[in-house]
Structure formats: C-alpha cells, structure tokens
Amino acid sequence: MIALGCDHGGYDLKVEVIKYLEEKNIPYKDFGCEGHESVDYPEYARKVANAIVDGQCDKGILICGTGIGISIAANKVKGIRCALCSDCFSAEATREHNNANILALGGRVVGPGLAIKIVDTFLNTEFSNDERHIRRINLIEE
Ligand code: RB5
Numbered sequence: 001m002i003a004l005g006c007d008h009g010g011y012d013l014k015v016e017v018i019k020y021l022e023e024k025n026i027p028y029k030d031f032g033c034e035g036h037e038s039v040d041y042p043e044y045a046r047k048v049a050n051a052i053v054d055g056q057c058d059k060g061i062l063i064c065g066t067g068i069g070i071s072i073a074a075n076k077v078k079g080i081r082c083a084l085c086s087d088c089f090s091a092e093a094t095r096e097h098n099n100a101n102i103l104a105l106g107g108r109v110v111g112p113g114l115a116i117k118i119v120d121t122f123l124n125t126e127f128s129n130d131e132r133h134i135r136r137i138n139l140i141e142e
Helices: 008-023 039-055 068-074 087-100 110-123 131-141
Strands: 002-006 028-030 059-064 082-084 104-105
Touching: 002 039, 002 110, 008 028, 008 059, 008 082, 008 087, 008 104, 008 110, 039 068, 039 104, 059 068, 068 082, 068 104, 082 087, 087 110, 087 131, 104 110
Parallel strands: 002 028, 002 059, 059 104, 082 104
Antiparallel strands: none
16 A cells, blocks of 8 residues: 655655556555645645554655755654656666665656656665665664
8 A cells, every 4th residue: 555645746746656556466455635725734744644653554646846944854763765756767767775665756856657657666676675675664663
C-alpha cells in the first residue's frame, strides 16, 4: 500500500501519480490535500510518515511545490527516510543504498512525464541488502 500526500503546490502532480497507480493496479491511500487551496505541507508529511511507521503503508510519495519542505518535515519522523528526487538515477540509488521509504517530488520542479518515470523507478527498485548500506542506515537510526 502506497501512502500519498501533497500540499496545494503538489496537488496537480499527485493527480498524475494517482492515474499511474490506478493504471498499474497499485493500491494507495490518499492522505490529502484535495485541491489548490493553500494548506500547510507538514500536516501531510506527518500523516504519510505515520502511516508508514505504524505499518499501514509500505512506502509513500509526498509532493509539494519544490519537494523540499515536505521532505524535511517527513524526515523528522523516526524511521522515515524520505528522498527528494528529480531524476531516475537518484530514485534508483536511494532505494538501493538508503532503503528510502518515501519519495518526495517537486510539483513545480519536474514535469509529469519525468515524475512518473521517477515514481516507477522508486517503486520498482529493491534495497540492495548490502552490509555496508545496512550499517549506514542503522547509524542514521541511532
Ligand atoms: C508552498 O507555496 C510551497 O512553499 C511549498 O509547496 C513547498 O515548495 C515548500 O517547500
């Protein structure tokens, strides 16, 4: 189950991500927001982050205007490794190396075509399980 969240700056891109998830029959839970009215991105970061740490969802996608604020907020929650990506190389690497559990995107940064490729890469790349990466992730948790 994929947890989705956005603010007003990320709403349009979230609609595109939902289309992709529905086409691929990937189950998701949408934690808002619902449109272009101005909202506070930390609220949506918290909802998605909590859904992952409490086991309700496996991974998350958070979108604000830049992806920066919402990723900073999500990373305040213990157990969350949220990676802001604007390219597929980073999306692949953050799954393989960091076992990132949330992808953050900037709705005003990447177009929908690239964003969907980034989402596809993030969701379809497994953690390497490499001992040195596990050690580094454990150090982050400590
Ligand atoms: C909202 O205007 C904007 O600040 C927000 O979407 C995001 O870019 C913050 O990092």
